[in-house]
Amino acid sequence: xxxxxxxxxxxxxxxxxxxxxxxxxxxxxxxxxxxxxxxxxxxxxxxxxxxxxxxxxxxxxxxxxxxxxxxxxxxxxxxxxxxxxxxxxxxxxxxxxxxxxxxxxxx
Numbered sequence: 001x002x003x004x005x006x007x008x009x010x011x012x013x014x015x016x017x018x019x020x021x022x023x024x025x026x027x028x029x030x031x032x033x034x035x036x037x038x039x040x041x042x043x044x045x046x047x048x049x050x051x052x053x054x055x056x057x058x059x060x061x062x063x064x065x066x067x068x069x070x071x072x073x074x075x076x077x078x079x080x081x082x083x084x085x086x087x088x089x090x091x092x093x094x095x096x097x098x099x100x101x102x103x104x105x106x107x
Contacts, residue, residue, distance in 0.1 A: 009033070011025075011026055011029045013025050013026065020087075020089065021089065024061055024065070024088065024089055027060065027061040027064050027065070028057045028058060028060070028061045029057070030060065031056060031057035031058065031059065031060025031061055032053060032056075032057045034060060035053070035056035035057065035060060036053050036056070036057075038056075039052050039053045039056065058090065058092055058095065059095055061088075061090075062088060062090060062092065062095050062096055062099055063099055065084075065087075065088045066084065066096065066099040066100065066103070069084060070103060076100070076103050076104055079100050079103075081093060081096045081097045081100050084096055084100070
């Protein structure tokens with residue numbers, strides 16, 4: 001929720017979500033904050049802008065979750081994109097694969 005009159009923006013998260021889901025929602029919303037300024041069109045009325053905005057927020061969340069996976073000491077050769085996607089709670093398998101490939105090529 002965008003703050004008005006100089007008040008900060010606020011993220012409201014459903015209290016029924018588990019900790020992993022809460023983290024995913026927050027990361028997704030941070031992705032919006034970081035990327036939506038680069039999206040052309042109105043999120044509310046332009047389907048293309050809406051789709052682009054949601055994709056960018058999901059890419060950010062997936063990037064951060066994969067980064068956490070490796071920060072926990074997991075090895076790239078042991079990484080299974082399907083298991084990681086399931087643990088994140090995403091069906092964007094291609095994006096998870098792309099993130100893993102970034103780590104593979106950095107080694």
